[in-house]
Amino acid sequence: MTYIILRDTFGGGLETISNIGLEVIDEHQLDNYICDAAEIILAEDGHESLSEYDEDGYTPMGETLVICEVLNEFKGLSSNVYIQDVLKNKEDQKEAEEYQLYLKLKEKFEK
Numbered sequence: 001m002t003y004i005i006l007r008d009t010f011g012g013g014l015e016t017i018s019n020i021g022l023e024v025i026d027e028h029q030l031d032n033y034i035c036d037a038a039e040i041i042l043a044e045d046g047h048e049s050l051s052e053y054d055e056d057g058y059t060p061m062g063e064t065l066v067i068c069e070v071l072n073e074f075k076g077l078s079s080n081v082y083i084q085d086v087l088k089n090k091e092d093q094k095e096a097e098e099y100q101l102y103l104k105l106k107e108k109f110e111k
Contacts, residue, residue, distance in 0.1 A: 001027050002070040005037050010059060014066055017041065024070055037065055 003025045006014040016022055017037045025033045038050065038061050047053040050061060058064075074082045
């Protein structure tokens with residue numbers, strides 16, 4: 001499995017962590033990246049240690065860091081197939097709506 005690590009801003013959404021970005025991480029690398037992400041956040045917030053960070057009343061790192069799994073499969077389909085199906089269905093729906101509008105306009109102006 002593969003993952004990305006993000007930071008929860010608690011109201012501002014999720015954001016990437018500097019020096020890590022949206023790097024895709026294999027499961028065997030996850031522990032090291034968690035530690036790296038925490039060190040980056042500590043440094044950005046001006047803390048030398050996790051205990052100092054916790055003592056200052058910051059949201060615990062376990063709630064700040066978000067681990068997102070990168071899916072290869074979704075709803076029983078490969079991610080690639082699922083994405084293509086969604087896009088094709090949207091395109092078909094748009095064409096059907098445009099055709100219905102065409103028929104209404106054609107009927108209106110042919111009277």
